Amino acid sequence: EVRLVESGGVVVQPGGSLRLSCATSGFTFDDYTMHWVRQAPGKGLEWVSFITWDGDATFYADSVKGRFAISRDISKNSLYLEMNSLTIEDTAFYYCAKVRVQMTTIDAFDFWGQGTLVTVSS
Amino acid sequence: IQLTQSPSSLSASVGDRVTITCRASQGIKNYLAWLQLKPGKAPKSLIYAASILQSGVPSKFSGSGSGTEFTLTIDSLQPEDFATYYCQQYNSYPLTFGGGTKVEIK
Numbered sequence: 001e002v003r004l005v006e007s008g009g010v011v012v013q014p015g016g017s018l019r020l021s022c023a024t025s026g027f028t029f030d031d032y033t034m035h036w037v038r039q040a041p042g043k044g045l046e047w048v049s050f051i052t053w054d055g056d057a058t059f060y061a062d063s064v065k066g067r068f069a070i071s072r073d074i075s076k077n078s079l080y081l082e083m084n085s086l087t088i089e090d091t092a093f094y095y096c097a098k099v100r101v102q103m104t105t106i107d108a109f110d111f112w113g114q115g116t117l118v119t120v121s122s
Numbered sequence: 123i124q125l126t127q128s129p130s131s132l133s134a135s136v137g138d139r140v141t142i143t144c145r146a147s148q149g150i151k152n153y154l155a156w157l158q159l160k161p162g163k164a165p166k167s168l169i170y171a172a173s174i175l176q177s178g179v180p181s182k183f184s185g186s187g188s189g190t191e192f193t194l195t196i197d198s199l200q201p202e203d204f205a206t207y208y209c210q211q212y213n214s215y216p217l218t219f220g221g222g223t224k225v226e227i228k
Contacts, residue, residue: 004164035217045157045165045208047217061216095165108155108170108212110177114163 002026002111004096009116016086016120022079022096022113029077030054031102035109036070036081038092048094049081053103063089086120093117123147123211127220133228138199142223144192144209153213156185156194159222160205168207169194199225 008020022034036048049060049070058070069082079096093115099107124147134140144154152172159165167176169185172192182197196203204227209220 037217039159044222045159045210045219047219050215059215097165100170106212106215106217108153109157109167109210110170112165112167 002098004098004111004113006094006096006113006116009094009118011119011121012086013122014087014120018083018086018118020081020083020094020116020118022081024077024079024096024098027098028102029072030074033099033103033105033107034070034072034079035097035099036079037095037097037112038090039095039115040089040092043092046092051079052105057105083118086118088120091118091120123150123214123218125209125211125218125220127209127223129223130221131224131226133226134199135228136199136201140196140199140225142194142207142209144187144194144220146190146192146211149189150211150213152188153211154185154187154192155210155212156183157208157210157219158205159208196225201227 003025005023033052035050039045051058051070067085071080095115096113097109098111100110101107126145128143154172156169168179173185184195206222206224208222
């Protein structure tokens with residue numbers, strides 16, 4: 001059974017930093033591109049970032065470029081999102097998601113985690 | 123690529139058939155997915171490639187379209203189907219989502 005479990009969401013002050021984690025199981029982690037997607041309270045979904053199965057390529061939404069960094073640890077089957085210079089606009093549920101097909105740079109998602117809430121507030 | 127969903131919300135009764143539309147600002151072939159979101163639960167992927175059901179998704183869900191116009195149809199609505207539905211394109215980065223359609227009980 002595929003499982004994605006996010007953690008690390010807390011209340012943080014504007015300008016602060018945070019690291020989110022996504023622990024995975026049930027599939028060969030290093031075969032799949034992984035993504036972060038967020039949803040601000042009462043708003044729609046916004047794609048944040050991806051990292052390829054081999055970690056060789058990453059890409060970011062303009063809204064987080066230069067402030068967020070995605071990474072993965074194959075030995076721990078885990079995905080991470082390092083978040084810096086946080087603003088109120090970064091308040092959201094953050095979801096990790098797995099793509100359907102192995103070793104593809106772009107594809108539909110098939111599994112998602114339940115999300116972790118990041119609140120940026122003074 | 124902008125995705126415009128309509129309607130933004132709808133009220134329906136158990137047993138109804140509903141249709142949601144998603145329009146892309148440029149052609150995306152069939153690189154469109156449909157998602158279901160419920161509060162406090164993991165998003166669920168329903169359909170990919172515009173019309174192919176994800177494994178385990180019941181056949182009451184169906185999708186169609188290509189290019190710029192897509193639809194999601196849900197047959198015989200049940201209580202567990204009341205949720206918010208999003209379309210999402212994966213033709214190119216940045217990935218984008220429609221604004222969502224909230225399906226509520228009438």
